[in-house]
Amino acid sequence: MSRSGPHFGAARVDRRTLLLAGTTLSLATLAAPPATRAQAKSLRVASLLPRSGFLAPAGQSCHRGALAAQALLTDLGHAIEIVHIDTESNVETARTQAERAINEGAQALVGPFESGAALAIAQVCEQRKVPFIVNIAAAPQLTEQGYQFLVRNFQTGGQLVANGLKLIASLLDAQKLSYQSAVFLHANDTFGTAQRGAMDALFPKANLPFKLLDSIAYDPRAQDLSVEVTRLRSLSPDIVMVVTRAGDAVKLVRDMVRQRFEPKAIISPGSPGLYDEEFFQTLGPLSDFMIYNVPWVNPKSAMTSALEKAFAKANPSNRFAVDCLNAGFTFEAFLIAADAFKRAGTSNGPELMAAIRASNITEHVMTGGPITFDAKGQNPNIASVSVQNIKRTPTVVLPADIATTAPVMPMPGWQGRS
Amino acid sequence: MSLTLSASVIVQGVLTGLVYGLMALGLSVIFGIVRVVNFAHGEFAVLAMYIAYLLFFWLKLDPFLAALPIAALFFGVGYLLQRALINSFVARAEHDQFILMVGLAIVLVNGCLMIFGPEARHAELSYSLDSWLAGPLIIDAVRVYAAIGSLVVALMLLAFFRLTDTGTAIRACADNRLAAAIVGLDTRRLYALTFGLGLACVGAAGAMQTAIIDPNPSLAPGMTLLAFTVVIVGGLGSLIGALFAGILIGVAEALSSLVMAPSMKSLASFAVLVLVLVLRPQGLFGKGG
Amino acid sequence: MLSIRNLSVFYGDAQALDNVSLDVPAGSITAIVGANGAGKTTLIRTIAGMLSAASGEISYKERIITGLPGHQVCDLGIGQVAEGRQVFPTLTVEENLAMGAMLPRARASRKRNLERVYTMFPRLSERRRQNAGTMSGGEQQMLAIGRCLMGEPELIMFDEPSLGLSPALVSDMLATIGSLSQSGLTCILVEQNVAQSLKLSAYAYVLENGRIVLSGSGAAVLGDDRVRQAYLGL
Numbered sequence: 006m007s008r009s010g011p012h013f014g015a016a017r018v019d020r021r022t023l024l025l026a027g028t029t030l031s032l033a034t035l036a037a038p039p040a041t042r043a044q045a046k047s048l049r050v051a052s053l054l055p056r057s058g059f060l061a062p063a064g065q066s067c068h069r070g071a072l073a074a075q076a077l078l079t080d081l082g083h084a085i086e087i088v089h090i091d092t093e094s095n096v097e098t099a100r101t102q103a104e105r106a107i108n109e110g111a112q113a114l115v116g117p118f119e120s121g122a123a124l125a126i127a128q129v130c131e132q133r134k135v136p137f138i139v140n141i142a143a144a145p146q147l148t149e150q151g152y153q154f155l156v157r158n159f160q161t162g163g164q165l166v167a168n169g170l171k172l173i174a175s176l177l178d179a180q181k182l183s184y185q186s187a188v189f190l191h192a193n194d195t196f197g198t199a200q201r202g203a204m205d206a207l208f209p210k211a212n213l214p215f216k217l218l219d220s221i222a223y224d225p226r227a228q229d230l231s232v233e234v235t236r237l238r239s240l241s242p243d244i245v246m247v248v249t250r251a252g253d254a255v256k257l258v259r260d261m262v263r264q265r266f267e268p269k270a271i272i273s274p275g276s277p278g279l280y281d282e283e284f285f286q287t288l289g290p291l292s293d294f295m296i297y298n299v300p301w302v303n304p305k306s307a308m309t310s311a312l313e314k315a316f317a318k319a320n321p322s323n324r325f326a327v328d329c330l331n332a333g334f335t336f337e338a339f340l341i342a343a344d345a346f347k348r349a350g351t352s353n354g355p356e357l358m359a360a361i362r363a364s365n366i367t368e369h370v371m372t373g374g375p376i377t378f379d380a381k382g383q384n385p386n387i388a389s390v391s392v393q394n395i396k397r398t399p400t401v402v403l404p405a406d407i408a409t410t411a412p413v414m415p416m417p418g419w420q421g422r423s
Numbered sequence: 424m425s426l427t428l429s430a431s432v433i434v435q436g437v438l439t440g441l442v443y444g445l446m447a448l449g450l451s452v453i454f455g456i457v458r459v460v461n462f463a464h465g466e467f468a469v470l471a472m473y474i475a476y477l478l479f480f481w482l483k484l485d486p487f488l489a490a491l492p493i494a495a496l497f498f499g500v501g502y503l504l505q506r507a508l509i510n511s512f513v514a515r516a517e518h519d520q521f522i523l524m525v526g527l528a529i530v531l532v533n534g535c536l537m538i539f540g541p542e543a544r545h546a547e548l549s550y551s552l553d554s555w556l557a558g559p560l561i562i563d564a565v566r567v568y569a570a571i572g573s574l575v576v577a578l579m580l581l582a583f584f585r586l587t588d589t590g591t592a593i594r595a596c597a598d599n600r601l602a603a604a605i606v607g608l609d610t611r612r613l614y615a616l617t618f619g620l621g622l623a624c625v626g627a628a629g630a631m632q633t634a635i636i637d638p639n640p641s642l643a644p645g646m647t648l649l650a651f652t653v654v655i656v657g658g659l660g661s662l663i664g665a666l667f668a669g670i671l672i673g674v675a676e677a678l679s680s681l682v683m684a685p686s687m688k689s690l691a692s693f694a695v696l697v698l699v700l701v702l703r704p705q706g707l708f709g710k711g712g
Numbered sequence: 713m714l715s716i717r718n719l720s721v722f723y724g725d726a727q728a729l730d731n732v733s734l735d736v737p738a739g740s741i742t743a744i745v746g747a748n749g750a751g752k753t754t755l756i757r758t759i760a761g762m763l764s765a766a767s768g769e770i771s772y773k774e775r776i777i778t779g780l781p782g783h784q785v786c787d788l789g790i791g792q793v794a795e796g797r798q799v800f801p802t803l804t805v806e807e808n809l810a811m812g813a814m815l816p817r818a819r820a821s822r823k824r825n826l827e828r829v830y831t832m833f834p835r836l837s838e839r840r841r842q843n844a845g846t847m848s849g850g851e852q853q854m855l856a857i858g859r860c861l862m863g864e865p866e867l868i869m870f871d872e873p874s875l876g877l878s879p880a881l882v883s884d885m886l887a888t889i890g891s892l893s894q895s896g897l898t899c900i901l902v903e904q905n906v907a908q909s910l911k912l913s914a915y916a917y918v919l920e921n922g923r924i925v926l927s928g929s930g931a932a933v934l935g936d937d938r939v940r941q942a943y944l945g946l
Contacts, residue, residue, distance in 0.1 A: 059641065147617045186586070193684075221684065223684075224688065231435050231563065232435060235681070252639070259552060262554055264554060265561060266559050267553075285546065468789060588810060591811065592801070592814055594803060594809050595800045595803055595807075598801060598802050601794070601798055602794070602798035604762050604782050604798055605760070605794045606786070606859060606863065607786025607787060607863060681729070
């Protein structure tokens with residue numbers, strides 16, 4: 006059954022099964038006597054993800070990574086037991102579920118894809134002295150507020166934009182293109198507005214060879230983006246830089262096609278939306294040639310191939326290439342916990358946390374240096390790469406050493422694609 | 424700002440506004456006659472969108488054609504709903520009616536959530552990305568179809584109220600409820616017909632919207648709010664008013680996102696609402712007093 | 713033709729009609745007089761099926777109609793010209809008249825009835841395209857009567873038809889009712905113009921605080937001292 010189809014029967018069964026699984030797990034947890042926790046042979050880690058609600062597509066994508074992580078980490082000889090919990094795209098639910106997870110025996114927490122929920126969980130973990138490993142969340146303050154029990158294995162919003170802009174320059178260089186102008190179009194939610202702030206601060210210093218004509222904010226929940234595109238079209242920039250969220254990326258492309266607006270490049274300096282399965286399924290050939298400069302799995306790493314296999318086994322109907330950012334960072338968060346547990350030999354919170362902060366993992370999946378954490382708990386070694394949709398598949402096009410193909414620029418017109 | 428740019432934005436605003444008008448017409452008809460505020464209006468619109476989506480997905484039925492059977496279905500649903508449920512609330516206090524309709528809205532939207540999930544669905548028509556060049560303007564095909572469809576349905580409804588006995592009887596109920604009872608009009612039946620007609624408008628509008636907007640349960644509250652804004656600006660119970668106000672708000676939204684920021688769109692419709700409430704509280708086409 | 717036995721009606725806790733019994737013979741005018749709040753309008757609306765009775769029975773042409781919904785009562789041939797005329801203000805005169813003919817009993821003969829009403833009230837014919845709300849009180853009263861006639865009633869209940877009309881128009885109005893009665897219609901007449909209406913009526917009831925306190929032929933009731941004192945100020 007196709008993903009875009011109405012598979013509501015399956016969805017219902019799914020939810021009930023999950024609920025049942027959740028109940029069984031929590032019962033099992035309750036049954037375990039608390040005294041055995043400290044000497045446990047395996048580490049119990051709660052996975053807190055927005056698997057329902059408006060962030061569900063991304064949350065589910067992360068969840069598929071968590072499913073693969075359980076299998077792969079066990080294969081790699083790690084003793085880890087993952088408990089799956091839904092935060093329902095709701096900050097309050099994230100907080101209470103974090104409390105509950107710890108009460109029921111979780112010794113480390115992983116999640117939650119979104120900065121608001123991350124801040125809520127961080128407070129709980131700080132009080133309870135339980136390590137919290139952020140898989141994806143870009144708000145800078147997460148690692149600026151002195152949390153002792155939090156580490157982040159993801160770029161901050163500023164890093165995303167800075168790296169994203171650098172890669173745009175590299176793309177133009179590599180293709181020997183001289184584009185004159187760009188417009189920045191961004192969603193006006195928390196993430197989009199933060200990216201706008203970073204763009205305003207960083208663009209003037211980035212010394213790029215093109216002019217920024219305008220920055221336009223839009224409501225990602227708007228029914229269509231026709232007026233936004235009309236305005237964009239009248240500015241007629243060579244490059245459109247976008248910070249999209251999910252479904253709004255589809256609306257954006259549709260209105261560009263309808264209004265026959267064909268910029269030379271559409272590039273995201275670090276945002277989701279352009280590589281969701283929904284985007285490919287809905288737009289078909291029109292989803293091709295979008296470029297996004299984001300952290301990505303390193304296609305040349307051996308562990309990436311292992312994760313890809315585990316992913317395929319755990320999620321036979323999903324594409325790793327599409328899920329790999331979410332799934333990859335979620336996997337790495339569990340890897341960090343499991344690795345620290347192995348070195349520390351205990352699940353005691355402060356000791357485990359010390360081990361996590363001392364991580365130095367050279368063999369992992371995301372592009373960049375070894376996983377380490379600075380004094381603030383931030384991994385400074387995560388690289389961004391340029392990824393382009395080619396034949397409905399995200400394909401790394403830069404940097405050249407890990408690229409699997411060369412970028413296609415300028416973007417071919419909308420008509421006559423296949 | 425160039426003239427062409429303004430012109431194309433205004434055209435888009437008018438086209439979108441006509442669909443807004445049809446949505447609001449449904450609400451206006453029900454309120455103006457049954458005097459029950461349908462707080463579940465947007466939820467019904469979303470339900471229609473999902474049905475249109477399913478008909479398209481299963482039978483490849485074009486949403487513009489699906490608007491007909493969906494309107495008929497919604498007419499029946501509205502008729503029965505009024506007879507079975509809402510009629511006993513007509514004479515009750517407004518807060519009772521409010522709770523009934525909000526309850527209905529919650530059931531509808533969560534039903535959609537349970538069945539379809541939170542993700543948006545896309546009905547990709549062969550012509551959904553078509554557009555026409557009209558001089559320097561580019562006009563989206565689907566928007567033109569939706570606008571024409573809305574106008575046709577609205578005119579049919581106006582003709583029904585002007586030209587048929589049943590339509591006149593419904594207007595008579597709105598005009599003087601006591602008199603309607605005195606001359607022996609079957610007001611319960613007429614109210615049920617009216618509720619049915621109101622929902623048929625929403626059904627048709629929702630179905631046609633499917634060609635432009637992706638159905639998603641979270642759209643519902645915004646649609647209810649929009650319909651209210653349009654009805655209040657146009658004047659409670661005025662059908663022409665609803666249609667006109669729909670266009671006005673469509674253009675105001677489009678222009679504001681051009682002149683200010685696109686994220687200011689809803690600000691524009693509320694600004695129009697506040698202006699109207701201050702300068703002409705009965706609405707542009709409302710009766711005085 | 714219409715007979716009411718032991719009818720009691722309540723508005724919440726307040727009793728509006730208390731054990732009322734009366735008979736309306738066919739082909740004549742029966743007057744119901746009484747002070748404001750005596751229960752006259754309540755009586756008419758209960759007969760019309762717009763209010764429900766707590767106890768008692770209403771029968772029309774040997775058929776019990778208590779509890780029938782209003783539109784079915786109308787369709788049996790019981791028409792009403794209500795207090796305050798109650799036209800449809802934003803509908804045209806002709807639309808108002810058409811609304812009177814929505815009853816199944818009157819649908820078929822609508823054209824003929826319309827012509828009859830226009831002949832009877834040429835004024836309405838002149839103003840057929842005008843909105844009813846823009847007409848004078850007298851014209852609206854004509855419209856209310858015309859609209860009632862469109863339903864081909866056999867019994868018409870007039871509730872204060874002369875209210876708010878000039879003295880000259882009051883006489884016209886009562887003359888109209890008289891001639892309707894002569895043409896064979898049965899009428900119930902509730903009026904403040906006690907003297908004029910009792911003169912016109914074959915039979916009369918006096919209603920006080922929801923009870924019938926006096927009844928008899930029109931002339932007899934008009935001659936009663938209590939009536940002369942209370943309603944005629946003599």
